[in-house]
Amino acid sequence: MTSSNSNAIDLPRIGDSPKGGSVLGFYAPKGAARPPRVARGEGIFLWDESGKRYLDATAGAVVANIGHGNPRVLAAMAEQASKVTFAYPRFFESVHNIALADRVCELAGDGFDRAFFVSGGSEANEAAIKLARQYAVVTGQGSRSKVISRDPSYHGSTLGALAVTGDANTLDLYGPMVRAMPKVPAPLSYRVPDGHTVESHEQACADALEQTILREGPETVLAFILEPIGGLSTGAVVSSAAYFRRVREICDRHGVLVIFDEIMSGAGRTGAFLAAHHWEGARPDLVTLAKGLAAGYTPLGCLLAPNRMVDAVAGAGGFVHGHTYFTNPLSCAVARAVVDEVVRQDLVMRAQDMGELLMARLRDIASRSPIVGDVRGKGLLTAIEIVSDKGKRSQLPVAFNAPARLTEHGLKHGIALYNRRANLGAFGDFQMITPPLTITEAEIDQLAELLEKSLADLADEVARKGLAR
Numbered sequence: 001m002t003s004s005n006s007n008a009i010d011l012p013r014i015g016d017s018p019k020g021g022s023v024l025g026f027y028a029p030k031g032a033a034r035p036p037r038v039a040r041g042e043g044i045f046l047w048d049e050s051g052k053r054y055l056d057a058t059a060g061a062v063v064a065n066i067g068h069g070n071p072r073v074l075a076a077m078a079e080q081a082s083k084v085t086f087a088y089p090r091f092f093e094s095v096h097n098i099a100l101a102d103r104v105c106e107l108a109g110d111g112f113d114r115a116f117f118v119s120g121g122s123e124a125n126e127a128a129i130k131l132a133r134q135y136a137v138v139t140g141q142g143s144r145s146k147v148i149s150r151d152p153s154y155h156g157s158t159l160g161a162l163a164v165t166g167d168a169n170t171l172d173l174y175g176p177m178v179r180a181m182p183k184v185p186a187p188l189s190y191r192v193p194d195g196h197t198v199e200s201h202e203q204a205c206a207d208a209l210e211q212t213i214l215r216e217g218p219e220t221v222l223a224f225i226l227e228p229i230g231g232l233s234t235g236a237v238v239s240s241a242a243y244f245r246r247v248r249e250i251c252d253r254h255g256v257l258v259i260f261d262e263i264m265s266g267a268g269r270t271g272a273f274l275a276a277h278h279w280e281g282a283r284p285d286l287v288t289l290a291k292g293l294a295a296g297y298t299p300l301g302c303l304l305a306p307n308r309m310v311d312a313v314a315g316a317g318g319f320v321h322g323h324t325y326f327t328n329p330l331s332c333a334v335a336r337a338v339v340d341e342v343v344r345q346d347l348v349m350r351a352q353d354m355g356e357l358l359m360a361r362l363r364d365i366a367s368r369s370p371i372v373g374d375v376r377g378k379g380l381l382t383a384i385e386i387v388s389d390k391g392k393r394s395q396l397p398v399a400f401n402a403p404a405r406l407t408e409h410g411l412k413h414g415i416a417l418y419n420r421r422a423n424l425g426a427f428g429d430f431q432m433i434t435p436p437l438t439i440t441e442a443e444i445d446q447l448a449e450l451l452e453k454s455l456a457d458l459a460d461e462v463a464r465k466g467l468a469r
Contacts, residue, residue: 035411057451065347079333080329089327119331120301129259133145149182152426169423241281262288270351285309345438358435365448371459372385380437415447417433
């Protein structure tokens with residue numbers, strides 16, 4: 001289909017085929033542009049069926065940490081597939097399950113002694129909440145069932161994870177089917193309430209946590225779940241050590257467990273294996289991982305827990321939870337090879353070094369772009385915020401959906417950008433910039449060049465439609 005708009009991408013539309021484009025027929029409105037059809041991937045690049053190359057600037061959905069087509073991981077995948085692909089863990093152990101658990105717990109450090117492997121981030125967060133609940137029950141704290149989270153936040157798409165997600169739009173749809181949990185403000189750093197600095201707003205958000213615990217009744221509150229460095233809901237917001245220490249102090253005082261959702265920030269992306277390692281005195285009780293842990297080579301998530309919790313639950317009869325594919329030997333073998341590559345290539349340190357370079361390039365772009373109002377993040381978990389007026393920090397009209405428009409412009413220039421619009425943009429328009437940890441200095445320069453071209457096209461579109469204000 002063609003368009004008179006010179007910035008439009010000439011792509012088939014969803015719904016052109018009788019079957020509506022398979023899963024795309026579910027995922028986008030009828031008539032929406034279909035993305036290119038991927039043919040292969042290598043390193044930080046993907047190619048479509050026409051041979052056009054795209055720089056994967058967001059590692060898919062912040063997943064492909066070690067890049068595409070890693071030969072060592074593909075070899076491990078083939079080797080394990082030739083032996084056994086599935087064995088139910090209640091009946092059989094797997095050498096790869098044990099080795100992967102040992103390696104991940106070693107990298108996670110003291111206090112993370114056991115690993116429970118599932119098929120993704122939503123399942124990992126559900127497992128964390130269920131383990132916390134069962135631990136409370138078996139230790140005589142059965143009145144604790146409420147899990148406080150932040151608004152905005154995102155913890156998964158299953159109904160249990162949705163209950164602790166701070167997204168009003170999604171809860172409007174599915175809320176009647178879940179028990180919505182208490183929410184407290186997330187310490188956003190770009191726009192803070194009148195009369196506050198970033199630091200005082202962080203402290204006010206921590207105070208709100210304690211006030212909510214007291215209002216709900218400390219004996220009823222089970223846990224506080226948060227992303228230590230923001231994902232799509234807050235656009236890579238990084239809070240201070242003081243905020244995390246205060247959260248830890250409050251939760252300790254009231255017997256509340258702390259759960260770090262590191263689905264995006266874990267496995268080395270922020271320049272530490274866990275984002276939790278960046279702050280002393282703020283260690284969580286439970287951590288969840290996914291995405292980069294298996295780097296897109298297989299669906300995998302993980303719950304990390306201390307011996308004290310696991311032993312208490314095991315001693316009372318075992319964890320009342322599980323999935324068909326949890327801890328399957330093929331996924332564990334693949335993820336083990338991925339983690340080996342993270343270590344072999346020293347990708348945690350690389351994320352730190354390349355992250356500093358990427359932040360400098362993004363700040364350069366922001367200094368020239370009329371629509372980039374903020375750059376933030378840590379390591380290679382970064383984001384830009386798109387605005388209509390940098391001085392006023394005002395955002396573009398919500399209906400315009402700036403991140404989706406930027407993605408379309410990016411595809412034209414050969415850069416793939418992932419966006420998921422939490423809360424329909426109510427808290428701002430963020431574009432994550434999260435390339436594979438294997439990215440080189442020269443590739444960061446390419447990323448910056450393609451991103452700036454895409455932003456320039458978006459700025460032209462904004463000006464042409466009279467949306468700047």
